[in-house]
Amino acid sequence: MAKKAAVKVKEGRIEEAIIGFLKSLLERGVVEAMVIPKALPSQDGFVQTLIRDPEKLNGACVLSPTMPVQSARVISNLTVKNLGKKVAAILKPCEIRAAVELAKFLQVKLDNLYVIGIDCPGTFEVTDYAKMAQEGKGGESLTKEFLKGMEKGEIPPPSGYVFRTACQMCEYPVVDSTLRVSQADVIIKLFGYKTDQEIGIEIGDKLEKEVEEKGILSFADNEPASRNEVVNKVIAERTKKRDALFQEFKGVVKNLQTFLDRFSTCVRCHNCMVACPICYCKECVFRTAVFEHDGDQFLRWADRKGGIRMPPDTLIFHLIRMSHMVTSCIGCGLCDSACPSRLPVATLFRSVGDRIQKMFQYVPGRNVEEVPPVASFKEDELKIESGAL
Numbered sequence: 001m002a003k004k005a006a007v008k009v010k011e012g013r014i015e016e017a018i019i020g021f022l023k024s025l026l027e028r029g030v031v032e033a034m035v036i037p038k039a040l041p042s043q044d045g046f047v048q049t050l051i052r053d054p055e056k057l058n059g060a061c062v063l064s065p066t067m068p069v070q071s072a073r074v075i076s077n078l079t080v081k082n083l084g085k086k087v088a089a090i091l092k093p094c095e096i097r098a099a100v101e102l103a104k105f106l107q108v109k110l111d112n113l114y115v116i117g118i119d120c121p122g123t124f125e126v127t128d129y130a131k132m133a134q135e136g137k138g139g140e141s142l143t144k145e146f147l148k149g150m151e152k153g154e155i156p157p158p159s160g161y162v163f164r165t166a167c168q169m170c171e172y173p174v175v176d177s178t179l180r181v182s183q184a185d186v187i188i189k190l191f192g193y194k195t196d197q198e199i200g201i202e203i204g205d206k207l208e209k210e211v212e213e214k215g216i217l218s219f220a221d222n223e224p225a226s227r228n229e230v231v232n233k234v235i236a237e238r239t240k241k242r243d244a245l246f247q248e249f250k251g252v253v254k255n256l257q258t259f260l261d262r263f264s265t266c267v268r269c270h271n272c273m274v275a276c277p278i279c280y281c282k283e284c285v286f287r288t289a290v291f292e293h294d295g296d297q298f299l300r301w302a303d304r305k306g307g308i309r310m311p312p313d314t315l316i317f318h319l320i321r322m323s324h325m326v327t328s329c330i331g332c333g334l335c336d337s338a339c340p341s342r343l344p345v346a347t348l349f350r351s352v353g354d355r356i357q358k359m360f361q362y363v364p365g366r367n368v369e370e371v372p373p374v375a376s377f378k379e380d381e382l383k384i385e386s387g388a389l
Contacts, residue, residue, distance in 0.1 A: 036051060246350075269340060
């Protein structure tokens with residue numbers, strides 16, 4: 001069973017306390033490398049960085065306010081072939097859930113991977129954060145505002161900016177053994193804590209004994225009574241926002257024609273597919289001869305209809321992608337961020353995914369042992385799951 005502890009914060013230096021704990025995991029050989037967000041040299045963005053030298057953890061930003069790449073993809077690249085050393089990865093809840101789904105499809109190996117989850121206040125678009133940094137609204141001052149607001153679950157973005165849409169409607173802001181998503185070996189808890197005084201740490205069975213024996217932490221169950229209340233408050237607010245966005249989307253996209261109208265500016269660039277952590281196929285149908293038509297075929301279609309849009313197949317692109325991965329969509333929203341036409345791809349996939357996932361009683365990323373619907377077969381499956389039989 002997971003054990004809890006608290007790390008004291010000296011003189012309000014919260015990130016220093018977190019980095020000190022992470023550094024001790026490297027220095028004492030609990031892990032041999034760590035994947036953690038670090039600021040770009042320009043200080044206007046962040047990237048995941050693989051670190052072996054504990055001193056290189058200085059300046060890392062565990063609460064990275066951007067997500068340029070879904071870190072589950074980074075973890076997949078790192079673990080899928082011959083990872084011979086123990087590596088820890090600091091991941092947001094949606095990244096953990098994506099990694100869990102990829103593990104089910106044999107795209108992530110968990111053998112030498114130690115997942116460190118952290119409470120997430122939300123993220124900004126990469127371009128928005130770059131502007132914030134230029135205006136002096138990013139960096140340490142933003143992190144301090146985040147941490148201050150997380151005590152009571154009230155995290156307003158800087159004036160003139162908004163969190164990414166996916167973050168506004170994310171019902172999984174924490175990784176917590178009592179709150180639905182628990183696939184982590186270490187959990188860094190911030191919601192509900194007076195973070196200028198202490199932060200919460202939870203250690204899972206995989207590391208519990210070693211962490212205690214090496215004197216990294218002393219365990220004591222002294223979690224603030226307000227934590228669950230604060231987390232539930234954040235979840236309730238985001239769920240309300242999610243439902244409002246779903247309702248708004250359904251009010252616009254009512255049938256096939258209105259779907260075509262709303263997504264008329266899709267250029268089938270495949271950006272959403274490339275950014276999606278769940279679209280892992282090495283050979284994708286959209287990059288095969290299936291969609292490489294002869295010139296005469298285009299002319300025949302144009303002749304039959306009088307004219308066709310180019311490039312074609314934008315509708316079927318979204319429908320096929322949805323049928324392949326919507327049960328495993330974890331709502332990270334990087335499809336939205338990648339879209340050059342700023343289409344509500346995430347809202348589409350989340351609204352459809354919400355209904356399909358509930359039909360199958362499946363929560364993507366909840367538990368690595370749960371079999372995804374696309375990996376199992378039942379006769380008359382949809383009739384059974386929908387209650388028709």
